Amino acid sequence: MAEALEKPRTLPYVSAINEAVREVLNEYDNSFVVGEDVAGAGGVYGYYHGLLDEFGPERMYDTPISEEGIIGLGVGAAATGCRPIVDLMFMDFMGECMDEIANQLAKMRYMFGGRATLPVTMLTMGGAGASLAAQHSQSLEAWICHLPGLKVVMPTTPYDAKGLIISAARDDNPVIVCLNKMSLAIQGEVPEGSYSIPLGEANVVRQGSNFTIVALGRMLHEALKAAEQLKEFGIDTEVIDPRTLQPFDTATVVNSVRKTHRLLIVHEAVRFGGFGGEIAAQIQEQAFDYLDAPVGRVGAPFSPVPFSPALEAIYVPSADSIVAEARKLLGL
Amino acid sequence: MAEALEKPRTLPYVSAINEAVREVLNEYDNSFVVGEDVAGAGGVYGYYHGLLDEFGPERMYDTPISEEGIIGLGVGAAATGCRPIVDLMFMDFMGECMDEIANQLAKMRYMFGGRATLPVTMLTMGGAGASLAAQHSQSLEAWICHLPGLKVVMPTTPYDAKGLIISAARDDNPVIVCLNKMSLAIQGEVPEGSYSIPLGEANVVRQGSNFTIVALGRMLHEALKAAEQLKEFGIDTEVIDPRTLQPFDTATVVNSVRKTHRLLIVHEAVRFGGFGGEIAAQIQEQAFDYLDAPVGRVGAPFSPVPFSPALEAIYVPSADSIVAEARKLLGL
Amino acid sequence: MSKQISDEVLLDIHRRMVRIRIFEETAGKLAEDGKIPGALHLYVGEEAVACGVMVHLSNKDWITSTHRGHGHLIAKGGEFDRMFAELFGRSTGYCKGKGGSMHVSNLDLGMLGANGIVGGGPPIAVGAGFSNKFRKTKNVSISFFGDGASNEGAFHEAANMAALYKLPVIFVCENNGYGEYTPQANHQAIVDVADRASGYGMPGVIVDGMDAVAVYEAAGEAIERARNGEGPTLLECKTYRYYDHVGVRGMGMTYRTDEEVEYWKGRDPIDMMEARLAEQGILSKKDAEAIHEEVTKQVQAGVEFAESSPMPTPESLLEDVYA
């Protein structure tokens, strides 16, 4: 990217989101934000804080609690010349608006023979760990990655949050940005000004020689911890953050596996039917002869997200559960 | 199962569905059918034909076009002592009621600590091939197989349609029955009276020694044709119909692969992010040492379902595309 | 009332209705002959609604449509050739054959597509109305939807948002008394869908949907309010479809009586308009016939264009998924 990356400061993930939205509103006059409590309250997790004051009520809109209406508004506004940012407070609420996401937003361009353009950015938040129980803690990216017409990104760091949101907004396609509620306070370097991160390119966050972990979203941080722990066993782990799930950067993972011969995929979503299955299927197909062990997967067990902290703690994958699975795979 | 299988007759899939619902209504006084045009019209594809006359308006209910209301009605009625059959005309309309399916129906029992029982049977229809375009042709089973709390079955023959629907209705859990619109006229032997097919057990439809195909739903018939074509190449194909996707009978597939050393998974759904990824991931994990080639997958390409018959014909997997992929896998 | 309406406008409405009628009758026959694949939802009988509304609009005013969308597109200026081509699944269709009857659209004409999802349109129309207000145009958006669709949550959410933001949106309910095979009395406990308007804080207006002039006038008021920043209106048009929910079969249907069909046909929107035009000396019977003939020829030319158009190429399958 041509943009100069200016003055990196240490900021939390939540502020990086905020800066990204500010940049987008500055960059595009036809951009605005709609969602529940995004304006007056600045978002329930504060990532739109201050934007109503800065941009005024013509750019920041509180909506009724009407998720289907909100996404539909984004579809209609985008098809007619706007570049909306729509906020879906919790990813769990995709159930309320899956028709607008799956049948309208994702498909309109194709159904119309390419004669509609839908530059919609949808910000939504997933993840367990906050004792919010079964309806406010899910990671449902598998639903949307299965839908041709959408792009899906999952920022893991403040840097990525800002860059990927800006890239999402600049893209002429609908892009769903899956944020993570437990990452909001994570600190990291964030340049001032506008910059983008190319969609569809994975980030090799840690180089390694004999084991690869692909970690989605917040699991990146657990994977990095696991990689440290695995050093003890003489394992030199490469950790890849796909950044974009759709389109997925298979090549980077294949290249890594050609080198390391072993792959573990980690996500917070329920393991069964999760996006990890797609990655595993692709890699065993494209790197079959390089694999010295089956592709492993770590994900949530097969239950709804439990409320009790005692249960949630063992429900959500962690560095420890990653290490345990890695050792199984590696026969250690 | 203990039931005597009486007087098999040749019936189309659509009539097998009809008989199953009739058996369920006879077996359970607390069972009824709700859905759009299920009563007066007998269902838009006719599978409830005659049931209004037979059981009267106290058992057969036409509803408003309100999918969230319909599924919610099923949830509330089931939790309070009924055994509802809810009809969702097209699987594509899950978008309208995904909250009720995912956040209420699937999770209520768990969230309530096991103190609710939800014997809901949901019948819905998927599949391409009828020129119904992007919003009436999808196969979205991947969404629901990812949801703990639900069971998912996919009947491929008239026999299975009747038996699996009866099993679904007898089960005390929510079971989603994914029917296929292009299979409605398929003929097959169907016993009179009531019988069930155990949920969670795959059906080895064709025995073979050196190649396994797992085919979902309507693709079973294409896979069987493909198996015949593959004979030419000296390939003796085992064809497995999982019947139930959730819970999935991994053991039967693993056993087959231990024998044949090669696996191809076929489904109508978009390949990327489809349920085939889960199967592939599980099998390469559990039968890694037995696999002589990567697990292959055939599914729809990455686009919405096109309207034009010229495009739809190449969009939907067929015996030919299965054979082509098999030959690639087998190096033929 | 109709005195203020110019002859031009009346003739325009009439011609649009005739265009829809002949297109639809022809499409119905082609479907019966197996030439049009998939599902075809005919608009015949309801022409006054689309045309009475659409004659107020420019290409910069947006509409969303339904599964029963051909009439809306024709009334908005859709061309027969590219419409038939779409219905035939040809590459020359408005959607390159990828959409078909349930997704015909033309954004250049301000037509945001037929929609296979009942209730799919209203939220999108609200988005278009939001866009008009945001971009400070004087344009409106219209959401056509059925009595059946008025029971979808999507309609409710859209109506509430339109009223809240005072958007230039008109919700035009085409109440033809049925959602598929279910009569209105079996899908809602109200008689007038317009009764829902007050629950959102917008006016609800009921009009005879077989009378194009009545529709024209009521729509004109609603559109004027919208253009003036006074917010949305729910306009319910009582109308009827002559043929089956999908496909053609007209009489002898079990879910409605032949008498009912006959009653509504006795109030045919085109007949009524032609009687009015003849009476007012604007269009003689003979001139009307000439228009029918002219349109018939145009429709035939459209069919020929479609039939001689190529199917989409296999390569096009994966095009147009992304921008």
Add this chain to the structure above:
Amino acid sequence: MSKQISDEVLLDIHRRMVRIRIFEETAGKLAEDGKIPGALHLYVGEEAVACGVMVHLSNKDWITSTHRGHGHLIAKGGEFDRMFAELFGRSTGYCKGKGGSMHVSNLDLGMLGANGIVGGGPPIAVGAGFSNKFRKTKNVSISFFGDGASNEGAFHEAANMAALYKLPVIFVCENNGYGEYTPQANHQAIVDVADRASGYGMPGVIVDGMDAVAVYEAAGEAIERARNGEGPTLLECKTYRYYDHVGVRGMGMTYRTDEEVEYWKGRDPIDMMEARLAEQGILSKKDAEAIHEEVTKQVQAGVEFAESSPMPTPESLLEDVYA
């Protein structure tokens, strides 16, 4: 009006309100102390609604609740010990610790759960009402929901179906003027949610939601209609929550004025009830205090029960997914 209400009923309503109030104040403090994990939506201020309605019901009458559900469960007979245990995530909780505040439920009491999904309740209540009618009971079901929830499509679909099938369902809108931080004027263009009733063909009734007796009377009529097969009612109760949308902070919030909070606190449902009871010579100030003390002890015992209860075992994680 209230003359026909027995002293017993009035005292019952009063005690239920006190039970809610003290439970909630205590839960709020425990949350502030970090002892209750997750999100806690307090019902304080709205007690008259739950109690005025619930005193009409038996355990065979069903209710669905909201994210703000403790009050509904207590009014329906929920026990402090098992409720606190649930809020603490203990295995002795009503949901074995798997549900928490947003999913507390007790089917034995006819309480179909708090619900984390705004608008999640109404369709389920319709299902319970359908079940009551289908099984030919005389029982009703009640859907509690907020002003904010009235904008969800799910409410619309549920209300229409209840009216269509004449189900014994009462839709009780707890209009506290806000959906989270958004005032009603910013989420709908109407003042009275009850205005939506006529659009479904059911009566809409507005009542002072701070006056438990008024709620009791209005709910009684609606429930009687329902039990008699006359169909659903939309009952809007104007009420107010004293604390923040989630958690405790009460005054000094930016989205509403302290004056507004003070105004509503001046109409406190328990104070008003106690004044009435004192005036009518049913309950002296002292007796009222005794009740508060008694309930406080019960609440404390509940907290102790919860605190001394075990956490769920790891094995229980995968239990209760399927029957």
